[in-house]
Amino acid sequence: xxxxxxxxxxxxxxxxxxxxxxxxxxxxxxxxxxxxxxxxxxxxxxxxxxxxxxxxxxxxxxxxxxxxxxxxxxxxxxxxxxxxxxxxxxxxxxxxxxxxxxxxxxxxxxxxxxxxxxxxxxxxxxxxxxxxxxxxxxxxxxxxxxxxxxxxxxxxxxxxxxxxxxxxxxxxxxxxxxxxxxxxxxxxxxxxxxxxxxxxxxxxxxxxxxxxxxxxxxxxxxxxxxxxxxxxxxxxxxxxxxxxxxxxxxxxxxxxxxxxxxxxxxxxxxxxxxxxxxxxxxxxxxxxxxxxxxxxxxxxxxxxxxxxxxxxxxxxxxxxxxxxxxxxxxxxxxxxxxxxxxxxxxxxxxxxxxxxxxxxxxxxxxxxxxxxxxxxxxxxxxxxxxxxxxxxxxxxxxxxxxxxxxxxxxxxxxxxxxxxxxxxxxxxxxxxxxxxxxxxxxxxxxxxxxxxxxxxxxxxxxxxxxxxxxxxxxxxxxxxxxxxxxxxxxxxxxxxxx
Amino acid sequence: xxxxxxxxxxxxxxxxxxxxxxxxxxxxxxxxxxxxxxxxxxxxxxxxxxxxxxxxxxxxxxxxxxxxxxxxxxxxxxxxxxxxxxxxxxxxxxxxxxxxxxxxxxxxxxxxxxxxxxxxxxxxxxxxxxxxxxxxxxxxxxxxxxxxxxxxxxxxxxxxxxxxxxxxxxxxxxxxxxxxxxxxxxxxxxxxxxxxxxxxxxxxxxxxxxxxxxxxxxxxxxxxxxxxxxxxxxxxxxxxxxxxxxxxxxxxxxxxxxxxxxxxxxxxxxxxxxxxxxxxxxxxxxxxxxxxxxxxxxxxxxxxxxxxxxxxxxxxxxxxxxxxxxxxxxxxxxxxxxxxxxxxxxxxxxxxxxxxxxxxxxxxxxxxxxx
Numbered sequence: 001x002x003x004x005x006x007x008x009x010x011x012x013x014x015x016x017x018x019x020x021x022x023x024x025x026x027x028x029x030x031x032x033x034x035x036x037x038x039x040x041x042x043x044x045x046x047x048x049x050x051x052x053x054x055x056x057x058x059x060x061x062x063x064x065x066x067x068x069x070x071x072x073x074x075x076x077x078x079x080x081x082x083x084x085x086x087x088x089x090x091x092x093x094x095x096x097x098x099x100x101x102x103x104x105x106x107x108x109x110x111x112x113x114x115x116x117x118x119x120x121x122x123x124x125x126x127x128x129x130x131x132x133x134x135x136x137x138x139x140x141x142x143x144x145x146x147x148x149x150x151x152x153x154x155x156x157x158x159x160x161x162x163x164x165x166x167x168x169x170x171x172x173x174x175x176x177x178x179x180x181x182x183x184x185x186x187x188x189x190x191x192x193x194x195x196x197x198x199x200x201x202x203x204x205x206x207x208x209x210x211x212x213x214x215x216x217x218x219x220x221x222x223x224x225x226x227x228x229x230x231x232x233x234x235x236x237x238x239x240x241x242x243x244x245x246x247x248x249x250x251x252x253x254x255x256x257x258x259x260x261x262x263x264x265x266x267x268x269x270x271x272x273x274x275x276x277x278x279x280x281x282x283x284x285x286x287x288x289x290x291x292x293x294x295x296x297x298x299x300x301x302x303x304x305x306x307x308x309x310x311x312x313x314x315x316x317x318x319x320x321x322x323x324x325x326x327x328x329x330x331x332x333x334x335x336x337x338x339x340x341x342x343x344x345x346x347x348x349x350x351x352x353x354x355x356x357x358x359x360x361x362x363x364x365x366x367x368x369x370x371x372x373x374x375x376x377x378x379x380x381x382x383x384x385x386x387x388x389x390x391x392x393x394x395x396x397x398x399x400x401x402x403x404x405x406x407x408x409x410x411x412x413x414x415x416x417x418x419x420x421x422x423x424x425x426x427x428x429x430x431x432x433x434x435x436x437x438x439x440x441x442x443x444x445x446x447x448x449x450x451x452x453x454x455x456x457x458x459x460x461x462x463x464x465x466x467x468x469x470x471x472x473x474x475x476x477x478x479x480x481x482x483x484x485x486x487x488x489x490x491x492x493x494x495x496x497x498x
Numbered sequence: 499x500x501x502x503x504x505x506x507x508x509x510x511x512x513x514x515x516x517x518x519x520x521x522x523x524x525x526x527x528x529x530x531x532x533x534x535x536x537x538x539x540x541x542x543x544x545x546x547x548x549x550x551x552x553x554x555x556x557x558x559x560x561x562x563x564x565x566x567x568x569x570x571x572x573x574x575x576x577x578x579x580x581x582x583x584x585x586x587x588x589x590x591x592x593x594x595x596x597x598x599x600x601x602x603x604x605x606x607x608x609x610x611x612x613x614x615x616x617x618x619x620x621x622x623x624x625x626x627x628x629x630x631x632x633x634x635x636x637x638x639x640x641x642x643x644x645x646x647x648x649x650x651x652x653x654x655x656x657x658x659x660x661x662x663x664x665x666x667x668x669x670x671x672x673x674x675x676x677x678x679x680x681x682x683x684x685x686x687x688x689x690x691x692x693x694x695x696x697x698x699x700x701x702x703x704x705x706x707x708x709x710x711x712x713x714x715x716x717x718x719x720x721x722x723x724x725x726x727x728x729x730x731x732x733x734x735x736x737x738x739x740x741x742x743x744x745x746x747x748x749x750x751x752x753x754x755x756x757x758x759x760x761x762x763x764x765x766x767x768x769x770x771x772x773x774x775x776x777x778x779x780x781x782x783x784x785x786x787x788x789x790x791x792x793x794x795x796x797x798x799x800x801x802x803x804x805x806x807x808x809x810x811x812x813x814x815x816x817x818x819x820x821x822x823x824x825x826x827x828x829x830x831x832x833x834x835x836x837x838x839x840x841x842x843x844x845x846x847x848x849x850x851x852x853x854x855x856x857x858x859x860x861x862x863x864x865x866x867x868x869x
Binding site: 054072303304305325326327328329335337342344345346348349353357358361365366367370 | 520522731732733735736739740743744746747748749750751752753754862
């Protein structure tokens with residue numbers, strides 16, 4: 001059988017860093033191929049080569065057995081290759097149909113064309129078994145729906161080789177399962193599907209074949225049924241990662257006290273309605289819930305970047321409902337935002353500046369003459385302590401991989417000795433090892449006596465780490481559980497109509 | 499375990515081939531390479547300028563003579579470059595400070611005028627003893643520039659009003675106010691020309707004793723040192739970088755974002771005001787309606803070429819000052835139009851700006867196998 005896609009000996013260097021080092025890959029029609037690896041293993045780079053986004057330094061590519069040199073995205077499309085990127089390429093104020101039409105012009109009069117595009121979208125959705133309103137504006141639909149738009153876009157371009165870059169990273173468990181079901185359906189209809197992921201469960205449940213990459217090389221190409229979870233993890237990370245968690249009950253003293261808190265979404269609708277809970281010293285309070293139920297607004301209100309519309313927030317007994325983020329930080333708050341490059345880091349500034357900013361604002365490095373030598377020294381110490389790889393103090397933080405960027409945020413937030421920590425999806429998009437490192441840091445902070453609020457859409461994470469669990473549903477805390485929380489009871493409240 | 503030999507054979511790939519352009523975003527770039535690309539752009543700009551001057555009838559040897567030897571290596575030439583560059587440095591710093599916090603101050607000329615107005619008020623009403631007058635003039639000039647930029651700054655911070663529009667339009671308001679004064683209450687009673695009466699000796703910046711170079715140069719250099727310290731060495735400078743690069747993160751990290759923007763923008767206005775003072779107290783010796791002409795554009799251009807770096811502003815302002823001074827003499831000796839001097843400036847700026855493309859992208863040439 002001729003393979004749909006064959007790549008061999010592909011190498012690519014970025015300013016001296018080898019992203020790909022003789023990697024190879026093959027995929028056949030009618031099957032789902034998982035491409036498994038840690039962050040920075042080269043999965044996305046390899047697929048960006050297929051799509052013509054990167055020109056490889058060396059290597060060979062064949063589509064349907066014929067050698068090709070992909071010169072750009074348009075060429076890739078002509079070859080029947082389509083990719084759904086991790087960061088969606090959609091134009092926000094435009095509708096679903098307009099976005100699809102822009103990528104796949106059908107020709108003819110514009111208004112007429114839109115109607116035909118809408119029809120095609122609906123036909124594709126019907127075949128795949130999901131809903132999408134062609135007339136809805138991109139900025140009014142959820143992340144899961146945006147992803148569907150991307151998939152429809154790629155299908156309409158006639159792609160037979162479909163690449164999905166960590167499609168479930170932004171989805172809840174439920175949405176992820178539905179999406180992966182759709183992915184199976186696509187393979188069933190004859191497409192070659194490449195699923196980039198670092199979740200073993202997805203590989204096991206949904207892939208026919210798994211290619212494992214590590215440090216830019218392909219280390220295995222197997223049937224997942226022949227590999228144990230342990231073996232897959234070993235191939236992926238080189239050695240088995242640490243596992244965490246020891247239970248603990250709070251010390252009683254309330255450090256974060258939230259009463260009757262309300263907040264609005266960007267479009268003005270209520271996102272939080274009368275949230276009340278408290279986090280004690282030495283405990284992790286987990287907020288479980290399906291994404292989009294107010295998690296972002298809750299985290300932002302606590303960070304101080306979104307105003308509360310009602311209620312109060314007290315840190316260590318002092319009211320900070322309307323306080324500037326700087327004042328909150330002086331009051332002992334540390335925050336780990338969900339979007340690392342929106343609220344966590346400034347991509348174009350150096351690791352040292354990003355790390356030292358909190359200390360600088362607290363006056364640790366002087367006001368009139370910044371002690372840059374001391375800043376660099378402290379950054380180097382933090383890089384060592386938090387095992388941040390891929391750059392030194394002078395590296396622009398944009399160049400760090402997701403896991404290392406998150407470790408940098410953690411290093412900054414924890415080195416100030418924050419007594420109250422708000423972490424929103426702190427392990428989203430991280431590989432196993434980075435994930436374990438972040439989680440163990442949260443546990444260490446708890447053991448030091450910090451009050452940790454963990455807002456996460458990953459139920460396993462919430463259940464593993466939290467001493468108490470609150471369930472967030474439609475902007476309310478609809479139930480609270482002490483460890484060990486009953487997974488099914490929590491799940492029912494998450495999806496129930498409260 | 500499969501190895502490379504087992505990997506499927508396919509079409510050969512080579513990164514660099516002629517025929518088709520392939521671009522890749524650079525993740526980072528070395529200092530030397532960066533400088534080399536800018537020098538490359540500058541070189542092309544200068545080459546085009548030389549070609550234009552030659553087409554306009556200036557001989558190649560004379561171009562070098564006029565623009566390099568007589569401008570930078572001649573006592574009189576160099577002194578006029580230094581005089582030209584004093585206000586240029588100040589407006590360049592003004593633009594750089596505002597741009598660093600992502601505030602597009604297009605109103606430099608308006609703040610320049612209000613600086614000149616502030617200095618003029620002290621001078622023509624003889625405020626304070628003569629010994630302190632020049633200092634008072636500088637202070638009131640900076641206050642004037644600050645006050646003129648404060649409303650757009652507050653509107654931007656509080657209500658999100660676009661500062662490009664507000665600062666731009668306030669230029670016209672300032673200009674018309676100056677016309678109102680110099681055709682009205684402050685008109686020179688001696689010659690009835692539309693300018694204020696001349697400043698007294700105590701209200702003019704003293705000469706440094708080398709040709710006609712005046713104290714404005716020292717003020718400009720002091721401003722460079724001050725802004726360098728503020729932007730590159732103080733905590734406020736770090737705040738400015740974060741606020742400019744990612745205000746969301748800056749706010750979440752606890753930086754006083756609104757205050758940082760307000761102070762930086764206010765300083766920008768004060769520096770433009772100081773430029774108006776230097777122009778009034780050292781070159782025009784009075785308030786005139788044309789004294790600010792071109793300084794807004796020059797300031798933006800200098801800050802852009804200097805990438806908002808205060809020390810680079812000094813260097814660029816010196817070069818632009820040289821271009822102005824040389825342009826003046828070329829204009830006279832070869833009877834070339836003023837537009838030609840502006841054209842040369844524009845070409846050099848565009849070529850340096852275009853070199854940014856090479857800084858941001860790695861260019862690949864691939865064989866056109868696509869179609």
